[in-house]
Amino acid sequence: MELIIITGLSGSGKSHAMHFTEDLGYYCIDNMPPQLMTDFVKLVESGRADIDRAAFVVDIRSKEFFNDLNDRLEDLKKRGINYKIMFFEASDACLIKRYKETRRNHPLAESASLSESIDKERKLLKTLRDKADYVIDTSTMKSADLNNEISALLVPGIAKDSFTITVESFGYKNGVLAEADWIVDARFLPNPFYVPSLKKLTGKNKKVKDYVLRSLEARDFVARICGIVTDIIPCYVREGKYHLVIGVGCTGGQHRSVAIASELADKFKAMGKNVVLIHRDL
16 A cells, blocks of 8 residues: 655645645545554555555644654554655744634644744654655645645656656745755846846746847756756665755846746656746746
8 A cells, every 4th residue: 555644844735735635546534643554554454445545644733642653654664564754844934924824723832932833843843854755845835836746746657766856936035945955046147127028027928038048058057957957866866865946046036037947847847857837936
């Protein structure tokens, strides 16, 4: 049986991930006490349930039960269960905003402020995060982006050594992309912002994209990045890493970074790679 452990910070999108994972055909259980995971596997193995893929949401809502998670994961390993840990997180500012919008209490907020509760949860989950097969930062993700990310990782029949590349544009004036593994700077390219006919458009517009990519330097820039990524993907896979986030930055995140990120995504897709494209500041 294929098993996904969905976990991470409260408010980071685990519930959404569970619902979408269920849409992909997984048997999903929310707020699963770790002690019951082995019992569920035994039940499936007994033949009383025809389930070949399952997903458990396991987090600190289990309270004292959560402390036994590591032992239960070891039990699953001994039974030969092929499980993956999918860890969801977001920035403190994003989590605080989400809690204020939903007006829900943090699970650890009994005698602490929201900021203190988030910090405490990060510390409690650090070991689990380090063990995770996939770490997904949802700070800047829309629902569709998150669905694409999960689908690329879990779609039926996907190869064990498949690799997902997230290409995300951003503007330096709004802060460097915190979740990026790589940051590439597109500010050396001519800026369409100073061309009156292009100023109010974005890098998704063909005129802007053609303007940004018209120079040999821009095309060579894209080709070199694609070449390097293609060469090192096997190295990442060998180290058990199946996801690379490439941040492409320009001043405002509207023109150059969007055009370059889109071109990179198109090139990677043409190579048959699993690609997620995000424009943070559009």
